[in-house]
Amino acid sequence: MGRIVLNRDRCKACYICVDSCPNKVLEADEKVNALGYYPAKFNADKKCAGCAICARVCPDMAIEKVYR
Amino acid sequence: MRKKELLKGNYAIAKAAVEAGCQSYFAYPITPQSEIGEYLSSEMPKLGRAYVSAESEVAAISMLLGAGSTGVKAMTSSSSCAVALMQEGLSFIAGDEIPCVLVSVMRAGPGLGYIYPSQGDYFQTTKGGGNGDYKIITFAPSSVQECIDLTYKCFYVSQKYRTPVCLLADGMLGQMMEPAVIGEYPYEEIDQSGWALDGAKNREARHIASIEREQETLRQRVEKIFEKYNKILENENIFEKYETEGAKLIITAFGSIARIAKAAVKLARKNGLKVGLFRPILLNPFPEETVAEIAEKAEVILDIELNCGQMLQDIKASIAGKVKIPVKFYGRPAGVMMTVEEIYKQIENCYREITEKKYGTACI
Amino acid sequence: MEQLVYKKPDSIRDDFKITFCPGCDHGVAVRLVAEVLDELGVRENTIGIASVGCSVFSYDFFNVDIVEAQHGRSMAVATGVKRSKPDKIVFTYQGDGDLASIGIAETIHAMTRGEKVTAICINNTTYGMTGGQAGPTTLLGQVTTTTTQGRRADINGYPIKISELLKEIEGTAYVARVTLDSPQAVVNAKKCIKKAFEAQIKGLGTGFVEILATCPTNWKMTPQQAHERVRGEMSDVFKPGIYKDKVSEAK
Ligand SMILES: Cc1ncc(C[n+]2csc(CCOP(=O)(O)OP(=O)(O)O)c2C)c(N)n1
Numbered sequence: 001m002g003r004i005v006l007n008r009d010r011c012k013a014c015y016i017c018v019d020s021c022p023n024k025v026l027e028a029d030e031k032v033n034a035l036g037y038y039p040a041k042f043n044a045d046k047k048c049a050g051c052a053i054c055a056r057v058c059p060d061m062a063i064e065k066v067y068r
Numbered sequence: 069m070r071k072k073e074l075l076k077g078n079y080a081i082a083k084a085a086v087e088a089g090c091q092s093y094f095a096y097p098i099t100p101q102s103e104i105g106e107y108l109s110s111e112m113p114k115l116g117r118a119y120v121s122a123e124s125e126v127a128a129i130s131m132l133l134g135a136g137s138t139g140v141k142a143m144t145s146s147s148s149c150a151v152a153l154m155q156e157g158l159s160f161i162a163g164d165e166i167p168c169v170l171v172s173v174m175r176a177g178p179g180l181g182y183i184y185p186s187q188g189d190y191f192q193t194t195k196g197g198g199n200g201d202y203k204i205i206t207f208a209p210s211s212v213q214e215c216i217d218l219t220y221k222c223f224y225v226s227q228k229y230r231t232p233v234c235l236l237a238d239g240m241l242g243q244m245m246e247p248a249v250i251g252e253y254p255y256e257e258i259d260q261s262g263w264a265l266d267g268a269k270n271r272e273a274r275h276i277a278s279i280e281r282e283q284e285t286l287r288q289r290v291e292k293i294f295e296k297y298n299k300i301l302e303n304e305n306i307f308e309k310y311e312t313e314g315a316k317l318i319i320t321a322f323g324s325i326a327r328i329a330k331a332a333v334k335l336a337r338k339n340g341l342k343v344g345l346f347r348p349i350l351l352n353p354f355p356e357e358t359v360a361e362i363a364e365k366a367e368v369i370l371d372i373e374l375n376c377g378q379m380l381q382d383i384k385a386s387i388a389g390k391v392k393i394p395v396k397f398y399g400r401p402a403g404v405m406m407t408v409e410e411i412y413k414q415i416e417n418c419y420r421e422i423t424e425k426k427y428g429t430a431c432i
Numbered sequence: 433m434e435q436l437v438y439k440k441p442d443s444i445r446d447d448f449k450i451t452f453c454p455g456c457d458h459g460v461a462v463r464l465v466a467e468v469l470d471e472l473g474v475r476e477n478t479i480g481i482a483s484v485g486c487s488v489f490s491y492d493f494f495n496v497d498i499v500e501a502q503h504g505r506s507m508a509v510a511t512g513v514k515r516s517k518p519d520k521i522v523f524t525y526q527g528d529g530d531l532a533s534i535g536i537a538e539t540i541h542a543m544t545r546g547e548k549v550t551a552i553c554i555n556n557t558t559y560g561m562t563g564g565q566a567g568p569t570t571l572l573g574q575v576t577t578t579t580t581q582g583r584r585a586d587i588n589g590y591p592i593k594i595s596e597l598l599k600e601i602e603g604t605a606y607v608a609r610v611t612l613d614s615p616q617a618v619v620n621a622k623k624c625i626k627k628a629f630e631a632q633i634k635g636l637g638t639g640f641v642e643i644l645a646t647c648p649t650n651w652k653m654t655p656q657q658a659h660e661r662v663r664g665e666m667s668d669v670f671k672p673g674i675y676k677d678k679v680s681e682a683k
Pocket residue numbers: 484485486487503526527528529530531554556558559560561562567
């Protein structure tokens with residue numbers, strides 16, 4: 001099991017992480033963030049592998065930490 | 069005591085740069101100053117210092133920007149059409165407040181012109197071709213000894229005020245042989261560690277950049293730079309006054325022409341003419357008040373330059389609204405050097421017109 | 433026990449601002465450089481050169497000393513820094529317009545001198561910052577604001593192949609072209625960036641990495657479509673790969 005720390009106010013909603021997550025843990029939030037985007041959201045119900053793929057592809061370093 | 073040696077201006081500048089502790093030198097060859105690079109290409113490596121033969125003056129000035137940003141004493145040297153290529157970098161360096169020294173040995177222009185002596189780049193240096201509000205602090209030597217002393221001064225002023233400084237010489241000075249002493253660097257070393265880039269160890273990361281997004285911050289930054297120019301004018305204004313007391317006619321001249329003018333003034337004094345010479349050594353910022361003070365008691369100013377009248381504009385601006393006397397000009401575009409007799413003749417003509425009361429305030 | 437497997441690199445400021453558009457590869461490239469500086473343990477001994485282009489505000493994110501160069505002059509500025517402080521790690525972060533158009537002379541000559549610096553070039557086939565005009569790397573047929581009918585060889589000439597050109601220069605020790613279009617590509621890109629820094633650290637010569645990167649804004653594509661383009665037509669013309677590797681040879 002893994003988990004990530006996502007700073008939703010840094011996210012610019014490119015959804016590259018959403019497309020890259022092997023376990024489809026990430027999805028688009030339905031609430032806007034401080035920048036006015038619908039940021040990526042970590043779905044705690046899904047199984048995060050803690051692979052850090054999402055953090056590696058995020059252009060905004062919005063995913064600040066990944067634990068496994 | 070160090071001994072006098074017979075030195076060419078260019079070598080004097082190069083040797084003084086070494087003595088001043090210049091750590092990095094970058095340049096691309098151009099006559100009449102190539103000896104500076106030739107000398108430093110062999111001397112710098114011996115001392116474990118940097119000499120880089122740049123691919124262009126655009127690159128040389130950029131290397132200077134990089135070197136200066138680390139806080140070392142750094143220098144480039146060039147001439148006229150090649151200094152033209154450096155204007156972009158100079159504007160950035162001024163905006164970045166990076167200390168460094170540019171030696172500009174003027175040749176005749178425009179364009180390629182030729183290597184004849186000229187003072188045609190007074191405007192290029194003091195008015196600049198780079199963009200934005202900035203000044204390149206400029207000192208102009210008129211002897212080989214001054215080439216040495218002012219090279220020291222350039223390094224000192226650049227580091228003290230964190231600003232680019234230009235030593236503005238010309239082909240005649242660069243090529244002339246004269247006895248001079250390479251004394252020790254006479255100034256205190258100025259600690260640059262408070263701002264220079266050397267890796268963010270045990271401190272916050274620093275950045276040096278001219279770009280500024282905030283309108284207000286940009287304004288303040290440029291204003292701060294201009295305050296610095298005022299301080300430089302206040303503290304570093306060096307000039308030569310010769311027989312200006314009681315002079316009816318003041319000759320203004322800078323650089324190599326000034327020494328010829330001085331000989332002509334000496335001759336005039338010997339012949340009983342009340343003539344004096346004012347030679348600004350700090351050309352930028354221009355010592356307007358000093359000129360106005362000297363002009364106060366004079367009746368005419370005769371500005372002499374080896375160009376079509378460049379410093380002339382600053383002389384006129386200096387007295388405008390303060391002293392109502394005419395400013396005459398004698399000069400010619402680059403090429404043939406002036407002689408003492410030639411200048412003396414101009415002095416005589418001017419003086420005759422004074423005694424004949426030809427000048428009213430109307431001709432200002 | 434839960435383990436931390438990823439965190440922001442120390443070579444990125446704590447109060448960093450990413451000034452790039454959504455989904456722009458610049459952001460990933462910057463982070464990779466920062467991670468490499470961390471891994472090599474050189475952050476406190478590094479001076480970076482910010483070039484004019486979308487990355488001009490490098491000091492907003494890099495937690496290292498930074499000096500800004502004039503447009504195109506980064507490699508000359510890097511030369512000045514490195515020659516004055518030879519023990520420092522010096523890198524440039526440049527756009528394709530900066531490095532391969534206005535700065536091609538500075539680039540080639542710094543590399544010809546074998547300056548011991550690392551150059552990272554973001555090739556997004558356009559002048560991004562000025563609004564997407566055709567640049568030196570714009571592909572034939574590519575529509576930009578100054579090639580509205582697509583780039584034509586007879587009018588606009590051909591795209592310059594940076595890595596192929598720079599590998600021929602004797603002073604380069606490492607030359608690679610990478611992409612950031614997938615997680616594996618990102619991992620590979622980081623390896624190459626590290627090698628390009630090792631080339632400098634080992635004193636072998638200039639290290640260079642060309643990163644085929646997206647400019648979703650000016651390409652008028654989603655980040656996903658933009659990565660498709662990198663994988664497709666861009667990689668067809670600009671073949672990713674390691675063009676020169678004196679670092680491995682030296683091992
Ligand atoms: C001498 C000069 N010419 C033009 C510009 C305008 N300008 C700013 S950024 C830029 C293009 C940058 O393109 P590139 O280097 O590819 O970087 P990108 O923005 O695409 O990352 C231009 C032309 C400038 N700042 N200076």
